[in-house]
Amino acid sequence: MKGRALPSILLAFGVVYVWFAYGINLDPWSAAEPVNSRTLPIAYGSILILLSTFLLVRGMRVHVARRNLVRLTSISASIIGFGLLLPRVGVWPALILLLVSCLMIMGEKRWHVFILAPLLASLGGWLLIEILLGVYVEPGAFWS
């Protein structure tokens, strides 16, 4: 199969990147320098445009594998939930929830695994990071 979707995305990414590179603000004194803050981004973007055009013209041989995209979407949603919970409940409770949800999504059915394993992992992490190594981790708005 000749895939052209990914080369097109890369080409679009290159064009948008160069567009924004031209928009980088320069100080009056650095604008005249041989290499300023815009020079290399414009060069990199142009190279990407060139290379992805080659790829687009040539086409990519894409091996289409059967993928479980529902699982990928569910795991991504769990990660987003983890990121949203972090400032609210702190890292260790959020980690427990992330592990529980990912284990359930992966099809783990043994309750002692998807309850105990996350609890023990977070407890171990808390003991190691906060107690033994003395690293301060924000407790989360809910607890403070």
Added chain:
Amino acid sequence: MWEGISTGIATAVDPINLCWVVIGCVTGTFIGMLPGLGPITAIALMIPISYGLDPAAGLIMMAGVYYGAVFGGSTSSILINAPGVASTVATSFDGYPMARAGQAGRALAIAAYSSFVGGSLGAIALLLFASSLAAIAIQFQSPDYALILVIALSSIAAFADRGQILTSLIAAVIGLMLGTIGTDPSAGVQRFTFGQLDLLDGIPFILLAMATFALAEAFRMTTDRSAGPIPSPGKNNVRLYPGDARDMAPTVSRSSVLGFLIGVLPGAGATLASFIAYDTERRLHKKANRVRGIAAPESANNAACTGSFVPLLTLGIPGSGTTAILLGVMLSYGIQPGPRLLETEPGVFWGVIVSMYIGNLILLALNLPLIPYISRVIYLSRKILIPFVIAFSMLGVYLTTMNPFDIFLMLGIGLAAFLLRSAGFPLAPLLLGFILSGMLEENLRRTLYLSEGSLSIFFQSPLSTTLLTVCLIVWTIPLVRIANDLRRGGNPRD
């Protein structure tokens, strides 16, 4: 010098100092295995403990922590494709596939032996050539650095797998582009931050490494319907195969020398050394060999760690973030590293160097018996392993930056990496491009600023001219490969 070495041996084998080397190695290995907590964090965490020790014992312990953390990083790279530190990213390229093929113990054993030899050869080289190497390293100027970086980037295309020249180049360019995000350090200008304060410092390297390797791999395993079970470990799993030592010997020797020399250069460090050593081995051997693929970066990064002590001890210039912290520790003891350190604190100078060798020996003795137990991680069920890899990566990144925004950034990059990987793009060049992006821009900008925009500066010294010639040769290699494909009557794969 021999008198100094005997002083160093006497200091290093002192029972109390030996205990501190062991403590340093164990602690460093343990912390290094945790994603996001690399040598810098490990050393920083041990600073309060070092204050209670005398200078020699404190610095000897810190050297053990440094080595241990670098070695520990390779364990998570090999077992779960989650490099704990940047310098072990290259180890995962061949280490992780070996682990997936049921050879986790063998891969860890190769890493342990290679790290030992690399670190030991580095320590011996440090003993013999410390002062003369420092004098050479200081000769490197901005044009030379810029050319070395261009050679490193060009080698991506030159030594890419057949059929992957174009995709490797694209991945490297994307890496270079991602490296421009954040505040431009030379001009203080914001680039591609879109007013987002969280992007002012750019994308953290550990985040990118975790997203492109650990997370993308976890996504691949999550979505793969056709994946079979992981082969179970054999009884002699930890033992090397008969031909392994033969494959490793030349690779480890070459990579150790290369790693040590790169480590001596200020700012280069173990990460660059591991990537260049990996690339060099691929260039020298047309037939892919995973043993060499692990041995090269592991010996190079350990030798580079030793090499980075050269500018620190002899010139008082830290060559990396880790040695910068060590410099701070030395200054807090009232020790001023530099050319006079040998005269003022011979016990410390030689003691630290000798303890590096002893630390390597202890690391090998401690880690080899543990490998069969550590390697069991890979044989966990996918249903359990994948959630833990995801959680481990997220935790590692969050503990490094303490910024929830990075979790979303990591997810976005992880999904993009998964897409690229599914389409057959190699992701290692992306990381190399990202690492080299800032260094290339800084050195190129400084070079052209000095020459007022004239490219003639690259021809002004014999060193620059030689590097430029190497650069041109490297550029011609992919063209020759394509021409050869055409001459044989086939279609060029790129």
